[in-house]
Amino acid sequence: MGNKVSIGLLGLGVVGSGIMKLIESQQKELVHQLDCSVEVKSVLVRDLDKARNVNVQQTFLTTDPTDVLEDPEIDVIVEVMGGIEEAYQYTLEAFKAKKHVVTANKDLIALHGTELEETAREHKCDYYYEASVAGGIPILRGITDGLAADKIEKVMGIVNGTTNYILTKMTNEGMTYEAALKEAQDLGFAESDPTADVEGLDAARKMAILGRLAFSTDVALSEVEVNGIKDLELADLEYGEKFGYTMKLIGSAECEDGQIEVSVQPTLLSNDHPLAAVKNEYNAVYVYGKAVGETMFYGPGAGSLPTATAIVSDLITVIKNMRLGVNGNSSLKPRISATLRSSEQRSGQFYLRIHVKDQIGAFSEISTLFNDLHVSFKRILQTPMKQQDLAEIILITHQTSLATFENALKQLYDLDVVQQIKSYYKVEGDAPDEVAGTTKALS
Amino acid sequence: MGNKVSIGLLGLGVVGSGIMKLIESQQKELVHQLDCSVEVKSVLVRDLDKARNVNVQQTFLTTDPTDVLEDPEIDVIVEVMGGIEEAYQYTLEAFKAKKHVVTANKDLIALHGTELEETAREHKCDYYYEASVAGGIPILRGITDGLAADKIEKVMGIVNGTTNYILTKMTNEGMTYEAALKEAQDLGFAESDPTADVEGLDAARKMAILGRLAFSTDVALSEVEVNGIKDLELADLEYGEKFGYTMKLIGSAECEDGQIEVSVQPTLLSNDHPLAAVKNEYNAVYVYGKAVGETMFYGPGAGSLPTATAIVSDLITVIKNMRLGVNGNSSLKPRISATLRSSEQRSGQFYLRIHVKDQIGAFSEISTLFNDLHVSFKRILQTPMKQQDLAEIILITHQTSLATFENALKQLYDLDVVQQIKSYYKVEGDAPDEVAGTTKALS
Known part of the structure; x- marks a missing residue:
């Protein structure tokens, strides 16, 4: 690999420009860490003439992907073009040409990540995508x-x-x-x-x-x-x-x-x-x-330089692997096969807001319904509404299965006293004043 | 290294026991990741007969450090004995015997980290200490x-x-x-x-x-x-x-x-x-x-299993390096030399609580003092105290140099109206309601 690692960039938008800037400003540090320089040699763009807010020699730009993907001097491809179809094709071609790939493309990874990782491994290439989740957070x-x-x-x-x-x-x-x-x-x-x-x-x-x-x-x-x-x-x-x-x-x-x-x-x-x-x-x-x-x-979670930081961190890992001769092991872990939990197996606490007819026995009907399903409440709040014949009820349940909660919702729809189910949401954790066992209904 | 990596443990206290438990419970996962098993072969303890809350064969325990440090079958030493002098000696001996070391010993690293890292590098050994700072946080x-x-x-x-x-x-x-x-x-x-x-x-x-x-x-x-x-x-x-x-x-x-x-x-x-x-x-x-x-x-930041997790993560890194044949590079970065900032170069916002004589012109004297030093306030609060002739004053300054603030303190001591400087602390950031420029004195 000599004293220089050459990068091919696919895309020169917000993130691509950030990468160019970061590689330039951190060059001295990169040389220190890697004992070689890192250079962006070629950049695939859609429009050669577009104004750029980054210093890049016009001769480095190209609209032909093969200029980047087939250049034998390029060691690593950084894919920040976004989209799925082209990015997928170019990534496959990069691996086939024995080039490592670093990407920020969450859409691509979410859809084809497993397959692309396998292809990378077959060709002893690295495939890293730290930037695809939560930008600058490692x-x-x-x-x-x-x-x-x-x-x-x-x-x-x-x-x-x-x-x-x-x-x-x-x-x-x-x-x-x-x-x-x-x-x-x-x-x-x-x-x-x-x-x-x-x-x-x-x-x-x-x-x-x-x-x-x-x-x-x-x-x-x-x-x-x-x-x-x-x-x-x-x-x-x-x-x-x-x-x-x-x-x-x-x-x-x-x-x-x-x-x-x-x-x-x-x-x-x-x-x-x-x-x-x-x-x-x-x-x-x-x-x-x-x-x-x-x-x-x-x-x-986003932004030009934070995302670029994650990309360049991945680049450093790839280049270290190149120096050590150990590329292609970025996803060594064996996979287990898993099935989806059913709604009986899923559990949680739930918040529910309903409008009921403001009449004697209304709340009792509702509480009987939940009681029959063995769902208990940690919070209950009933407030009269401006429309005089309605009341708004807020309920927060204790832990129950999703299936049971969905069943309760269905039965609520059928209750005569229920005018409308306004909303329901999952609840996570115990509110601060519930922790010490001092759960109380709001008055 | 064969199909097994042997660990020597120095110390079997809270963290040592956690490591034993974790290596046992994660064994299957470790084999998957590393393609070899990980085994604690020998444990240095102070007292062979002490009751342990972890399963360990009595024959693995020893009170003689050479049993661990000079055992040619042991690849990695995990130092969780604490203290400085002995831990320092044993770590040096481990490197000389070409054994990698993982530690949680912040006292040792804070005092001798740079020197020990150099020794590790000389002997192509790894030295990792993730657990020494903030326990389970990587x-x-x-x-x-x-x-x-x-x-x-x-x-x-x-x-x-x-x-x-x-x-x-x-x-x-x-x-x-x-x-x-x-x-x-x-x-x-x-x-x-x-x-x-x-x-x-x-x-x-x-x-x-x-x-x-x-x-x-x-x-x-x-x-x-x-x-x-x-x-x-x-x-x-x-x-x-x-x-x-x-x-x-x-x-x-x-x-x-x-x-x-x-x-x-x-x-x-x-x-x-x-x-x-x-x-x-x-x-x-x-x-x-x-x-x-x-x-x-x-x-x-602490605890048996969280700290053990950091240790075992380091172990995994060391063993991966062994497999790749690249130990001894754990601290590749070149060091820069730095000097300490002087108090003129250090700046901050400061909180100050003083007791002053509750008399006409008291606050004016104090504010003139700060004004002459070009220190301005973002918060001022004066409250009369139960002792009728005293008032308590709270000040929060805008950004100023530490030297200037210390100078102000010295001059405050000399002011006749100042009965006592109760406390002062550094202040970091702007409080929520100050952010939009709506800084207000509390009434």
């Missing part, structure tokens, strides 16, 4: 290296900065969803088409990747249960707050006895939980290991 | 691997669980220092002799190690400025709370232009800072990287 290393000695039982994360920004504004400033989204868009924290973020799809991709690594099993994107935040009403955040909970879009992955459960859903999180303090556009991933207990990794 | 990896691509500018940490537990109790339950310490001792979070914890020495050792790794420079323990928590009064925590700050024992290490500043001191931390939410016996290390921005690593 969470994938945290899971694969740092916690290598432990059995991971659960991963919970705030892995989408856009939705966390919106939820923070709704919680702290009482903004509506629409107003908070607008502000996020104005500040560049949300895209003009925010669908993938607010519907939870972006978070679902990251949870599929995290679940795959944490449990050494395949997690298909279709196996992730996804609910977004766009139907959230302020009322539910405010009730949560009263009880000591903060609404967050939580990605969760659990594995026990070969059965997995992976979901992304708005969750009322105990204010005592470390994730509840994660604000604005920040990301954090909480990992529960059997031996180590609770750990959490916090940081910027 | 923070050293986070710094050396995950953020390898970035320039770290600042590391701040809550790296002592005992003091964080005490401070949490004082903050949340209004306990005095003495009562909180007593509870911590009863629950096993504080030792019967808590000196090293409450005086900040334990945290100082960890900050020396963190500073050394983050900035690739030598940080002598004597270069860490240390203040503990044993003189903290509830009043200062309560005033802090009123202004939006939480009192934490913060270890801080900064490096800029070859000048370092490393300290451990009680600090009023903005409630908005991610470290402010770290409660009870938990630890967290906040890292500020030039490119990545803010990241934080959170988890258990």
Whole structure:
């Protein structure tokens, strides 16, 4: 490999420019660490003439992928072009040409990660993708290296900065969803088409990747249960707050006895939980290991330089592996096969807001219904509504199975006194004043 | 190395027992990852007859260190005996016998880390010590691997669980220092002799190690400025709370232009800072990287299994290196030489509580004093005291140099109206309601 490692860059957008800048500014440090220089030799772009906010010689740019993928002098491909089809093809071609690949492409990894890793291994190539989950947070290393000695039982994360920004504004400033989204868009924290973020799809991709690594099993994107935040009403955040909970879009992955459960859903999180303090556009991933207990990794989930940092960290690992002659082992762990938990096996606490007819015996009917299903409550709040004949009831259940809760919902629909089921959400943890066994109904 | 790696354990206390348990329970997983089994072959103990809460064959125990250090079949030494002199000698002997060493011994690393790393390198041995800082949190990896691509500018940490537990109790339950310490001792979070914890020495050792790794420079323990928590009064925590700050024992290490500043001191931390939410016996290390921005690593700072997890993670790294034939490179980074920042170069915001004679012009004298030194205030609170002729004044300054603040203190002592300087602490960050420029004096 000589005294220089040559990089081919696919894409020169926000992240690609950050990588160019970081490699330039950290060059001295890279030479120190790697005993060789690192140089971006060729960059695939869509438009040669587009203005760039980064210094790059025009002769390095090309619109022909073969200039990058077939250049024998290029050792490592950095794929930051996004999208799936082309990126997939180019990655395969890179491996076939014995080039290592580093990527930030969560969409690609979530869909084709397992297959691409196998192809990489076949060709003794490295394939690293730290930047694909939670931007600048070294969470994938945290899971694969740092916690290598432990059995991971659960991963919970705030892995989408856009939705966390919106939820923070709704919680702290009482903004509506629409107003908070607008502000996020104005500040560049949300895209003009925010669908993938607010519907939870972006978070679902990251949870599929995290679940795959944490449990050494395949997690298909279709196996992730996804609910977004766009139907959230302020009322539910405010009730949560009263009880000591903060609404967050939580990605969760659990594995026990070969059965997995992976979901992304708005969750009322105990204010005592470390994730509840994660604000604005920040990301954090909480990992529960059997031996180590609770750990959490916090940081910027996106952005040009944070993401570039993760990419360059991966690059350093690849180049160290090149020097040691040990590429192709980036995913040594054997995979276990796992099945999805059924709704009988899934359990949780649930928050429920319903409108009932304000008449004698109404609450009694509801409580009998839950009682018959052996579901008990940790919180109950009933408030008369402005429409005089209705009352709003908030319930938070103790731990119960999802199947039982869904059954309760179905039966509630059929009750005459129930005018509407307004909303229901998962609840995680015990609110601060519940911890010492002082659970109380709010008066 | 064959199909088995043999470990020699120095010490079988709380952490040693945890390592035995973890290696046993994770054996299948270790074989999968490493393609070889891992076996504890020999254990150095002080007392052969002591009752153990872990399964270990009596024949594996020895009181003779040479049984472990000179056994040619032992590949890796795990040093969890604590103390300095013996541990230092045994570690040197292990390297000379070409054995790799993994340790949790922060005292030893803080004092002799640089020298021992050099000896390890000379003998092509690995020397890892993830468990020495923040127990189960993979923070050293986070710094050396995950953020390898970035320039770290600042590391701040809550790296002592005992003091964080005490401070949490004082903050949340209004306990005095003495009562909180007593509870911590009863629950096993504080030792019967808590000196090293409450005086900040334990945290100082960890900050020396963190500073050394983050900035690739030598940080002598004597270069860490240390203040503990044993003189903290509830009043200062309560005033802090009123202004939006939480009192934490913060270890801080900064490096800029070859000048370092490393300290451990009680600090009023903005409630908005991610470290402010770290409660009870938990630890967290906040890292500020030039490119990545803010990241934080959170988890258990001590305990048998969490610490054992870090040790076994290091073991896995050592064994992987053995398989790859690349031991002896665990600290490849070149060191820079750095000098200590002078008090003129050190800056910060400061909290100050003084008792003054309650007479006309008293506050004016004080404000003139600060004004003459070009120090301005972000918070001022004056309250009459029960002793009718005295008033209590709380000041929080804007950013100023430490030298200037110390100068102000000296001049305050000489003022006739100042009856007593009760306390002063560093302040970190802006309280939540100051952020938007709405700083206000509390009425």
